[in-house]
Amino acid sequence: MDKYFIIDFDSTLTRVEAMDLLASISLQGLPQKAAAEARIKELTDLGMNGEISFRDSLKERLLLLEAKESHLPPLIELLKKQVSISFQRNKEFFKQYAETIFVISNGFKEYITPIVTELGIKEDHIYANELLFDDNGKVIGFSEDNPLSKDGGKAEVIRKLDLDGDIYVIGDGHNDYEIKAAGLANKFYAFTENVSREKVMKKADHIAPSLEEVLFENKIMSAFSYPKNRIKVLLLENVHPIGVDLLEKEGFTVEEYPAGLDEEELAEKIKGVSILGIRSKTQVTSKVLENADRLMAIGAFCIGTNQIDLEAAQERGVAVFNAPFSNTRSVVELAIGEIIMLTRNIFDKAVLMHQGNWDKSASGSKEIRGKKLGIIGYGNIGAQLSVVAESIGLDVYYYDLEEKLALGNATKLDSLKELLQTADIISLHVDGRPENKNVIGEAEFKLMKDGVIFINLSRGHVVDIPALKSNIESGKIKGCAVDVFPEEPKSNKDPFESELKGLPNTILSPHIGGSTEEAQENIGNFVPNRIMEYINTGTTTNSVNFPNLTLPRLQNAHRLIHIHKNVPGIIAKINQLFAKHEINIAGQYLKTNEKIGYVITDIDKAYSKDLIKELRAIDHTIKFRVLY
Numbered sequence: 001m002d003k004y005f006i007i008d009f010d011s012t013l014t015r016v017e018a019m020d021l022l023a024s025i026s027l028q029g030l031p032q033k034a035a036a037e038a039r040i041k042e043l044t045d046l047g048m049n050g051e052i053s054f055r056d057s058l059k060e061r062l063l064l065l066e067a068k069e070s071h072l073p074p075l076i077e078l079l080k081k082q083v084s085i086s087f088q089r090n091k092e093f094f095k096q097y098a099e100t101i102f103v104i105s106n107g108f109k110e111y112i113t114p115i116v117t118e119l120g121i122k123e124d125h126i127y128a129n130e131l132l133f134d135d136n137g138k139v140i141g142f143s144e145d146n147p148l149s150k151d152g153g154k155a156e157v158i159r160k161l162d163l164d165g166d167i168y169v170i171g172d173g174h175n176d177y178e179i180k181a182a183g184l185a186n187k188f189y190a191f192t193e194n195v196s197r198e199k200v201m202k203k204a205d206h207i208a209p210s211l212e213e214v215l216f217e218n219k220i221m222s223a224f225s226y227p228k229n230r231i232k233v234l235l236l237e238n239v240h241p242i243g244v245d246l247l248e249k250e251g252f253t254v255e256e257y258p259a260g261l262d263e264e265e266l267a268e269k270i271k272g273v274s275i276l277g278i279r280s281k282t283q284v285t286s287k288v289l290e291n292a293d294r295l296m297a298i299g300a301f302c303i304g305t306n307q308i309d310l311e312a313a314q315e316r317g318v319a320v321f322n323a324p325f326s327n328t329r330s331v332v333e334l335a336i337g338e339i340i341m342l343t344r345n346i347f348d349k350a351v352l353m354h355q356g357n358w359d360k361s362a363s364g365s366k367e368i369r370g371k372k373l374g375i376i377g378y379g380n381i382g383a384q385l386s387v388v389a390e391s392i393g394l395d396v397y398y399y400d401l402e403e404k405l406a407l408g409n410a411t412k413l414d415s416l417k418e419l420l421q422t423a424d425i426i427s428l429h430v431d432g433r434p435e436n437k438n439v440i441g442e443a444e445f446k447l448m449k450d451g452v453i454f455i456n457l458s459r460g461h462v463v464d465i466p467a468l469k470s471n472i473e474s475g476k477i478k479g480c481a482v483d484v485f486p487e488e489p490k491s492n493k494d495p496f497e498s499e500l501k502g503l504p505n506t507i508l509s510p511h512i513g514g515s516t517e518e519a520q521e522n523i524g525n526f527v528p529n530r531i532m533e534y535i536n537t538g539t540t541t542n543s544v545n546f547p548n549l550t551l552p553r554l555q556n557a558h559r560l561i562h563i564h565k566n567v568p569g570i571i572a573k574i575n576q577l578f579a580k581h582e583i584n585i586a587g588q589y590l591k592t593n594e595k596i597g598y599v600i601t602d603i604d605k606a607y608s609k610d611l612i613k614e615l616r617a618i619d620h621t622i623k624f625r626v627l628y
């Protein structure tokens with residue numbers, strides 16, 4: 001049985017209402033332009049929602065237009081640029097299915113025909129109204145014999161066409177739904193890529209946010225192997241609007257949640273989610289991942305990824321991305337500011353001032369110039385802090401577990417002990433790996449100089465809090481700044497509890513080291529782009545738990561992405577299947593790490609579906625997907 005596709009023009013096949021565009025051309029320079037345009041828009045919406053008779057709306061709109069034949073060429077040029085994005089992506093569909101695609105519109109043939117024939121739709125499959133002109137080329141009306149000039153016209157055209165097969169209507173208006181209401185279509189797809197009309201969506205059999213959704217539903221090959229609107233994104237912890245916007249523009253269905261979720265909540269919410277976006281608070285545990293039935297990628301919209309069970313994610317074929325340098329500078333600037341504030345005792349003095357006390361004295365207040373700054377963890381933040389600190393006169397020492405290049409005049413120390421004994425100011429910038437729990441505890445505080453300044457902007461669990469508290473109280477630590485805590489409130493509405501509250505010369509901040517507008521904007525851009533690259537091309541550059549592969553653009557081929565446990569013989573099995581099915585391989589890329597293998601194979605487009613089934617069935621396959 002043939003499948004016929006009946007497609008609406010305005011706001012479906014194109015992103016705009018052609019009459020609105022025509023109005024802006026024809027009314028150019030006329031005093032009534034703004035008022036007439038507003039009324040035309042209003043009449044269009046009333047008509048589309050089925051609130052006024054179509055013919056009345058059309059008549060009134062045409063009268064307001066002041067249109068001439070000479071306005072049509074510029075209108076057509078503008079409309080050509082306004083073909084809906086998912087229609088542009090799927091030109092192949094229009095060519096292949098030309099025999100069964102019809103455009104039925106209450107708009108006008110004069111501008112519809114040049115646009116839709118360019119897509120490959122046949123001229124005699126276009127049904128629309130026709131304009132009438134006077135001798136001077138002025139539009140004076142429309143052909144009233146045409147059924148499309150009146151209510152129910154679309155249904156009448158379909159009835160006359162007497163198509164032998166299933167009929168699927170794709171449109172954004174009530175007049176499109178009327179075809180289904182008249183019993184003349186199998187399904188009405190409310191097309192929402194350009195406009196979403198609540199009343200129309202309620203009546204639809206299916207909402208189609210893109211043409212791919214319709215094609216996928218009907219098992220027709222489309223530009224994407226999977227409609228993007230079916231990819232559900234869950235964003236927690238107030239991800240920057242830029243990030244939200246990028247993911248929405250990509251066509252994903254995005255749900256946002258301002259706070260973090262606890263394990264139980266997330267284990268429920270994660271079902272059906274393909275992309276999860278979090279920041280430092282949300283713990284993505286193996287229990288959460290067990291329920292992640294569709295998860296492909298996790299974006300940590302921050303630097304740290306210790307909140308994610310990276311190994312469990314990897315074993316399930318879930319790639320994790322973060323923003324490794326987007327807030328580095330912000331943390332460094334805060335550290336520098338705090339070093340100065342604490343060395344000058346500003347925090348306590350400010351508190352006293354607010355209480356009405358004037359304490360002008362130099363006692364215990366020092367310059368930072370020439371003081372020894374000890375940086376523990378000389379990674380991105382530690383190294384950047386080293387450079388900035390040195391430029392304002394600090395003498396920099398550092399200790400890192402790994403061999404790191406000393407920047408500027410910084411001095412590398414070989415042990416933590418040496419660093420703790422040397423520094424006047426200690427700033428902690430280690431990562432949050434579990435082994436770093438309490439890396440600074442009583443024994444380490446004991447090794448520090450009396451009157452040391454201590455700063456932790458890294459992770460809360462790396463410092464033993466009771467030990468820190470007693471060393472502040474004893475005066476061993478003269479000043480302290482802590483931005484990160486073992487337990488942090490889930491949201492701004494929850495209270496903050498800590499033993500460190502109320503201690504002298506102690507700056508407590510609510511985990512805002514990386515919270516600057518610049519950093520959040522950078523992160524909002526960086527992470528979605530890595531995720532979209534991964535989803536669209538398979539590229540894993542910058543993934544923190546997947547073998548990193550930068551892949552070329554896919555050209556005239558299908559890309560098979562196979563993620564498997566790194567056990568011997570898998571590649572051989574994959575390639576044996578290609579040989580068995582006589583597949584021509586256009587390119588193959590492989591990278592493994594200890595746990596998983598990541599194999600990408602670009603192959604010619606023609607192959608049997610059995611190949612896919614057999615690739616999926618290879619033992620130790622974790623995930624498999626096809627891109628085209």
Ligand SMILES: NC(=O)c1ccc[n+]([C@@H]2O[C@H](COP(=O)([O-])OP(=O)(O)OC[C@H]3O[C@@H](n4cnc5c(N)ncnc54)[C@H](O)[C@@H]3O)[C@@H](O)[C@H]2O)c1
Pocket residue numbers: 303304305324327328331376377378379380381382399400401402429430431432436439457458459483484511512513514515
């Ligand atoms: N407060 C905030 O808002 C904020 C913002 C950004 C980053 N961070 C945190 O800052 C920390 C550092 O970030 P980064 O981008 O520099 O990370 P990074 O991975 O580039 O650097 C961490 C460095 O610490 C070293 N290291 C790890 N454990 C160590 C140990 N026990 N002793 C000595 N060295 C050790 C590593 O070898 C590495 O060089 C991370 O914990 C990150 O989560 C906090």
Ligand SMILES: O=C(O)[C@H](O)COP(=O)(O)O
Pocket residue numbers: 279280281301302303304305327511512514515
């Ligand atoms: O890891 C990070 O980048 C910091 O801890 C900042 O985390 P946040 O985005 O949750 O503020």
